[in-house]
Amino acid sequence: MNAAVDAGAIPYDVAQVRAQFPILSRSINGRPLAYLDSAASTQRPRPVLDAVEHYETHLHANVHRGVHTLSQLATDAFEASRERVRRYLNAASSREIIFVRGATEAINLVAQSWGRPTLKPGDEILISSLEHHANIVPWQMACAATGAKLVVAPITACGELDFNAYLALLNERTRLVAMTHVSNALGTVLPVARIVAAARDKGIATLIDGAQAVAHQRVDVQALGCDFYAFSSHKLYGPTGLGVLYGREAMLEAMPPWQGGGDMIRTVSFQSSTWNELPYKFEAGTPHISGAIGLAAAMDFVESLGLQRIAAHEHSLLAQATDALSQIPGITLHGTAPHKAGVLSFTLKGVHPHDLGTILDHEGVAIRAGHHCAMPLMDLLGVPATARASFGCYSTAQEVEQLTRAVHKAREVFA
Amino acid sequence: MELQDLYREVILDHNKHPRNFGRLDPADAVANGHNPLCGDKLTVTLRLANDAIQDVKFEGNGCAISVASASMMTEAIKGKDRASVNQLFDKVHALLTQQDAPSTDLGKLAALSGVREFPARVKCASLCWHTLNAALATADAASAPAVSTE
Known part of the structure; x- marks a missing residue:
């Protein structure tokens, strides 16, 4: 920076x-x-368009597979993009950066892979009235599958989170606070540092939907202290079809994979399989390689401005x-x-x-x-x-x- | 394409002063329509007599195109038998979607011809007709399901 x-x-x-x-x-x-x-x-x-074109015209092959030169070049470029994202968010490790299709998929990943095994009947997920459907529906699905309950913190007349009401809703049944960083509909910037701190004090996990935030302010996930942070590339001047889930390493380690396939395994037999290490455990199949390269260029662009x-x-x-x-x-x-x-x-x-x-x-x-x-x-x-x-x-x-x-x-x- | 082609006087008038606005109670048929893209919602209630639409009302919340289209539809179908209504539906559908569809015999409804130049708005104009069809299709059933143009 x-x-x-x-x-x-x-x-x-x-x-x-x-x-x-x-x-x-x-x-x-x-x-x-x-x-x-x-x-x-x-x-x-232009720098994003150029980076994608350069990748497509000079570097493309599948990643994490071949011994040939192009595969190595593509893998290097892809992993360099992951490291670029790590720096952008100031994550502790690039193992905490999972490439997904978008913020929506990032939240679904957490809802499926963390939510389903963790949530018990009567547990509560706390969101706000400002949430995008992407931070409502995945939790409703997880609640329907587990018997957990979705609780909604109210907003004030001007569209701010009612912080006292939020604090009052945190209780011993709350398992996760999942809130937006910036409201897509109203533009309200939520006090995410205070939101996360209050949840952490009670040992509650936190997810921040940063789709509307990452292009407009610096995000430091370590300073913020959240367990998960999700955003989409295409709202940050990068390509569509790509998003990022940041997850604290200890959380991600404890979670099972959510999609099975190539790249996410270490060994496979017809009896059973073992999982690859982070972050690949959560990246089944060939990823959106050019998208990641475009996103890295977009981050360079934004930080240069x-x-x-x-x-x-x-x-x-x-x-x-x-x-x-x-x-x-x-x-x-x-x-x-x-x-x-x-x-x-x-x-x-x-x-x-x-x-x-x-x-x-x-x-x-x-x-x-x-x-x-x-x-x-x-x-x-x-x-x-x-x-x-x-x-x-x-x-x-x-x-x-x-x-x-x-x-x-x-x-x-x-x- | 010009804005005046879409927002013709008759459309603005029906939007501002929708005809047959409200709900028939009791009604022989009811259906709810919803266009989730823009949030348009409307309810069509019908009274039927001898296979004809004796009375019709609509109520709801929507853009000018959907409100005006519904308002003009209620005027156009009142008193008509089902076969005539079906014919009218086909003509309106063609008007909204086909470049050279004729607007003869459509009366006021011909004012909707500008909508086809604005593809994002075709569903606004057709929502009331799909809702009407749903009401007719379930006229004999105890409850009508919601229809959607999405």
Whole structure:
């Protein structure tokens, strides 16, 4: 990491950042693209595209198998990517870095491999009202299989975790606290260090869903002290189809594999098999090698920009957009926590979010309209859906203005 | 494609002032429709007489396209027998999905022709029709299952 960069010594040149994202120069419906859907998926910068192409054109073979040169090169590149991820998260060991398909699969892995053998009838899994379906449904499945119970910590009116209510829900039956780091629907940043510390004090395991966090702030899993941390590559400017589960080594060691196949075994006979060591025990089958290489390049890219500088840039856009949109008559902003990432969820009176999404798209503005895979949260907010604008390292003040103009346009259409 | 092709006056009007909005009680047939993509939910209730739709109401929560489509549907099918409703369904379905589908004999429903230029919105417009079909299909059953366009 680069202290000078993170200290903000160098001004943030968003034009230079954008120049590295080829897709951002295209137009949509004859208008410049304003891509404000980075919370759903970020775009890929040139260094990531180049790293993947270099791998595909020079290095590809299957990993952990061949004695031939290419297989060794591919294995080296793949394992170097794992080490890159370890550094990004400041994990103690690369044995704690499991490559999976995405944050969703990472959480499912824990629910299946840790949850099913561990949970007993009456045990409790504690989540928050802010969770994405990916951090709800796997636990419901584990609960259905084991007789454990899913408990939901409430949020306050502005969309923060009700911390006292959370503390009150921790009890001797709680086996796991599984919470998001940053709410995908509202942008709320949860106090994960305090959440984890309170759980650890009671000997409760912790999982943090970092899908919305890793591109916007530094994550240090050792400082955080969580047992599991999950995220997706494609929300961190890396390729789709790849995610990471960080797991504390002692936890992972104690867990059985969750998928069987090649790579995850040490010996196989028709009577029985023995498992490979970490992390391979959890990586059955040929992994997404080029994805891992792209993710490593994305981490280099993000750290070269500086996570603090990216966050500061996104915060200024969030402030600008919050200010501009809140002045539009009929707008309701959903989620107004003091500590938020670059996510702005809103509804416009008399205009359904889906119509808003279509009209904004017509103006070149790409936002998400829907329930954001957080139906229970939408129920709490009393809306079927919201429109959500979200920012990335390449977002600009002009795009926020384009968004604001487009929302005005939607009001005119539905006047 | 232009926004006005999608959000025509008649659609905006039916969205703002949906006709036959509410619930028939008692009803001879009920079905719930749900489009999980955007959260659109609607309920269609029917009263049937001699194989004809004597009365119809809908209620629910959705985007302008789904509300207007449902509102116009209720106007179009009231008093019609099942065979005519089936014919109308086929015509509307073609209108929503086929580039050169004719909009003759469709009356107000022809205003939905712009939807086919916005593929993400076709399910919004067709949700009410699928829900109507579900209600008709289960008209004689004690309870109707939910249908989904996803």
